[in-house]
Amino acid sequence: MAHARAWLASLPDRPVPPRCPIDELAIGRGAALPEEPSDPEAVIDLLAAGVEPGLMAMPSGRFFGWVIGGTLPAALAADWLTSAWDQNSGMRFATPGTVAVEEAAGAWLLDLLGLPPGADVGFVTGGTTANFTGLAAARQQVLTTAGWDLDRLGLTGAPHVRVLVGEERHGTVDLALRYLGLGAPTAVAADSAGRVRLDALAAALSEAPDGPTIVVLQAGNLHSGAFDPLQEAIALAHAHGAWVHVDGAFGLWAAASPRLRHLVRGHEEADSWATDAHKTLNVPYDCGVAVVARPGAVRDAMGMQASYLVHDEGPGDPLAKVPELSRRARGVPVWAALRSLGRSGVAELVDGLAANARALADGIGAIEDAEILNEVVFTQVCVAFGDDERTRAVTARVLADGTAWMSGSRWRDRAVLRISASNWSTDANDVAASVASVRRAAATR
Numbered sequence: 001m002a003h004a005r006a007w008l009a010s011l012p013d014r015p016v017p018p019r020c021p022i023d024e025l026a027i028g029r030g031a032a033l034p035e036e037p038s039d040p041e042a043v044i045d046l047l048a049a050g051v052e053p054g055l056m057a058m059p060s061g062r063f064f065g066w067v068i069g070g071t072l073p074a075a076l077a078a079d080w081l082t083s084a085w086d087q088n089s090g091m092r093f094a095t096p097g098t099v100a101v102e103e104a105a106g107a108w109l110l111d112l113l114g115l116p117p118g119a120d121v122g123f124v125t126g127g128t129t130a131n132f133t134g135l136a137a138a139r140q141q142v143l144t145t146a147g148w149d150l151d152r153l154g155l156t157g158a159p160h161v162r163v164l165v166g167e168e169r170h171g172t173v174d175l176a177l178r179y180l181g182l183g184a185p186t187a188v189a190a191d192s193a194g195r196v197r198l199d200a201l202a203a204a205l206s207e208a209p210d211g212p213t214i215v216v217l218q219a220g221n222l223h224s225g226a227f228d229p230l231q232e233a234i235a236l237a238h239a240h241g242a243w244v245h246v247d248g249a250f251g252l253w254a255a256a257s258p259r260l261r262h263l264v265r266g267h268e269e270a271d272s273w274a275t276d277a278h279k280t281l282n283v284p285y286d287c288g289v290a291v292v293a294r295p296g297a298v299r300d301a302m303g304m305q306a307s308y309l310v311h312d313e314g315p316g317d318p319l320a321k322v323p324e325l326s327r328r329a330r331g332v333p334v335w336a337a338l339r340s341l342g343r344s345g346v347a348e349l350v351d352g353l354a355a356n357a358r359a360l361a362d363g364i365g366a367i368e369d370a371e372i373l374n375e376v377v378f379t380q381v382c383v384a385f386g387d388d389e390r391t392r393a394v395t396a397r398v399l400a401d402g403t404a405w406m407s408g409s410r411w412r413d414r415a416v417l418r419i420s421a422s423n424w425s426t427d428a429n430d431v432a433a434s435v436a437s438v439r440r441a442a443a444t445r
């Protein structure tokens with residue numbers, strides 16, 4: 001506890017990057033396994049001291065890398081409790097306490113995110129497994145509809161499942177399709193913000209006769225934060241009998257904000273959705289959420305029966321909604337986050353992240369030769385400084401400075417400095433200090 005407190009207390013002032021690269025950490029590979037037992041407290045002292053120089057201050061208000069949230073206090077404490085309780089939360093019968101809390105959190109999520117109240121909610125490890133779960137349900141359903149018995153026959157000889165994705169979908173969609181043996185998807189052209197183009201989607205859908213088809217849409221583009229035109233795209237896909245999965249790893253949370261809800265208009269008509277709680281909701285790593293409108297599809301894909309288990313057919317056991325059998329009660333920190341924020345607090349959290357992105361874009365955009373490349377509609381900002389070489393040099397200087405952490409990337413064929421405003425604790429001072437750090441980096445030639 002003392003070590004955890006010390007870490008949390010260091011966050012407001014500490015530089016963000018780790019002080020020590022992995023190969024120089026004494027605690028890493030090469031350390032000998034002791035032959036004899038050690039005092040547990042001494043082990044934790046050793047662990048805390050050994051890891052500390054290698055910690056990235058990801059929960060800092062000045063961390064804007066990748067798409068990574070911090071940790072709300074109630075969620076962190078609930079996560080500790082979850083470990084102490086040590087409930088293998090796969091079955092309603094066996095661990096009613098944690099499963100009840102996860103079911104409450106699931107119902108609150110459906111309500112906040114504007115999703116069908118009868119949908120199944122599975123708490124998984126992240127956006128990757130949430131995409132995998134939704135797409136597994138999709139594969140199950142489209143092949144069943146095509147008259148193919150997937151469980152008995154597998155994929156060999158099955159009708160071809162056509163998967164259409166936006167050109168700028170997240171790589172984990174492809175990864176999930178690989179897990180599922182569905183191969184590489186067909187990419188549909190995107191516009192300059194990275195949104196799938198409706199004319200291109202319509203053309204792709206019409207190209208082949210309607211058969212088993214899955215369309216994957218995106219709520220929140222990693223670079224621009226842009227949202228696919230969900231309402232129109234879902235209607236098009238459904239007109240061709242396709243299953244629609246929405247990857248809303250961070251962007252689905254726009255639905256919880258009355259001001260930003262318009263970005264996901266029509267999203268509730270899809271068939272499955274993936275989101276993360278460890279991004280926009282700011283619960284500790286790791287926690288993703290897979291939502292499937294048709295419980296039968298996900299339970300057929302993910303559920304298992306065994307004589308030694310005790311099954312609950314009603315609302316369904318957690319193990320029937322996620323890839324794992326044994327599982328941590330990942331929904332408990334989600335419950336604590338939602339219970340502590342309330343409906344208005346969740347909306348304020350989402351609005352606050354978007355406002356921080358806007359403030360960072362305004363501040364950085366005022367720096368000489370900085371060019372904000374995207375319309376900042378949500379939490380993501382992409383900046384270029386003249387040519388690629390200079391953008392990369394500015395990015396390297398920002399990281400070396402250590403005040404703020406923003407990742408470099410490449411978007412629409414340009415090197416960019418990528419900013420993701422995803423941390424609940426980022427305040428005006430963090431924004432000002434981070435803009436000043438980028439200004440210093442850009443001033444050095």
Ligand SMILES: Cc1ncc(COP(=O)(O)O)c(C=O)c1O
Pocket residue numbers: 066067125126127128129170172220221222247248249250276288
């Ligand atoms: C749009 C999108 N989908 C999926 C993912 C993967 O999520 P995770 O890293 O939680 O597995 C990300 C991660 O940033 C993302 O931005």
